[in-house]
Amino acid sequence: xxxxxxxxxxxxxxxxxxxxxxxxxxxxxxxxxxxxxxxxxxxxxxxxxxxxxxxxxxxxxxxxxxxxxxxxxxxxxxxxxxxxxxxxxxxxxxxxxxxxxxxxxxxxxxxxxxxxxxxxxxxxxxxxxxxxxxxxxxxxxxxxxxxxxxxxxxxxxxxxxxxxxxxxxxxxxxxxxxxxxxxxxxxxxxxxxxxxxxxxxxxxxxxxxxxxxxxxxxxxxxxxxxxxxxxxxxxxxxxxxxxxxxxxxxxxxxxxxxxxxxxxxxxxxxx
Numbered sequence: 001x002x003x004x005x006x007x008x009x010x011x012x013x014x015x016x017x018x019x020x021x022x023x024x025x026x027x028x029x030x031x032x033x034x035x036x037x038x039x040x041x042x043x044x045x046x047x048x049x050x051x052x053x054x055x056x057x058x059x060x061x062x063x064x065x066x067x068x069x070x071x072x073x074x075x076x077x078x079x080x081x082x083x084x085x086x087x088x089x090x091x092x093x094x095x096x097x098x099x100x101x102x103x104x105x106x107x108x109x110x111x112x113x114x115x116x117x118x119x120x121x122x123x124x125x126x127x128x129x130x131x132x133x134x135x136x137x138x139x140x141x142x143x144x145x146x147x148x149x150x151x152x153x154x155x156x157x158x159x160x161x162x163x164x165x166x167x168x169x170x171x172x173x174x175x176x177x178x179x180x181x182x183x184x185x186x187x188x189x190x191x192x193x194x195x196x197x198x199x200x201x202x203x204x205x206x207x208x209x210x211x212x213x214x215x216x217x218x219x220x221x222x223x224x225x226x227x228x229x230x231x232x233x234x235x236x237x238x239x240x241x242x243x244x245x246x247x248x249x250x251x252x253x254x255x256x257x258x259x260x261x262x263x264x265x266x267x268x269x270x271x
Contacts, residue, residue: 016042020050021059021075030063030070079254091249092210092219093121099223099245100125103238106224110139110146112154116162117146117220127226130202142172142180145193145207146220151180152187153209153217153261188265191258192239196227204230206239208246211255215264218253221246 023039024031031039037047051069054060058074092109100107100123109121117139122132133139141147141163151159166172175183187193196204204225212218223238247257256264 017050017054020047020054021071024060024069024071030066030068032066032068036069088210088212088218088253089120091252092221095245095249096121096123096221099123099221099241103223103241105238108133108146108222108224110150110220110222112150112158112217113138116141116159116166117144117150120219125224127229129200129224129226131200140172140199141166142175143195143198145195145205146222147172148183148187148193148195149207149209149220150217152184152193153211188262191262192243194235194239196230202227204235206235206242208239208242209250209258209261210246210253211250211258211261213254215256215261218250218255221249 019040019042020036023036027035027039033044033048033051036051037044040047051060051062055062055069055072058072060069060075061072062069089109089111096107096109104126106125106127106129107123108119110117110119112118115138119133119135119137119139122135124132139146141151141159151163163172167174191208193207194204204227205222206225207220207222209217210219210221221242223242225234225238243258247259250257
């Protein structure tokens, strides 16, 4: 029992060392001892002792000329291996199931396929829907919340051929270019897309992006609410839970949150 309790307590020095590594990560580049210590919220002498040990095992590297510290080769190897092992769809799918449980609403996950947005996971909620799309179904780009997320974040050279094909077959509508541009700008500002009715009457759908390493769009998670239940309060609550879920998956995949992508693009949030 004593050994079990000791294991549950863990090793505090390892946890403190992680604070130092996370401090260097947040700084975003090589930094002097004083800044690392300040970011890690510890004294310089304490931070220095941990940096010496972390440098010895390769998790930190010290520049010989400046004496500044940065993540080392062992940290890079571990990071790359963690990214390699991350399964975008599995992580998003697991998060979708939890989101379904938390909201009670149906949740799906889509990825970009040869024919456009493709549903790869469908988690049934407790409320019967007027229609159920099968896994493998392709969604319209312009008229669905999921499609608009892909239009907003996937390069045009990938989306435009699919969009032209959908419009040729009257799968997607043909709004004026300036109207579509305005819709996509709003999606990027808000970090979430919302449609009501449209392709599936009686449904209000919220969709949000999942980003992976480098800021590439990895997947889109959507929550489907019966329109009769989609009060402003219900939509607001579902939207917050949705974006919290997609942001967490993005971070787990080594990618940025929607807010970070928006900030890099220099877009403001509408009041």
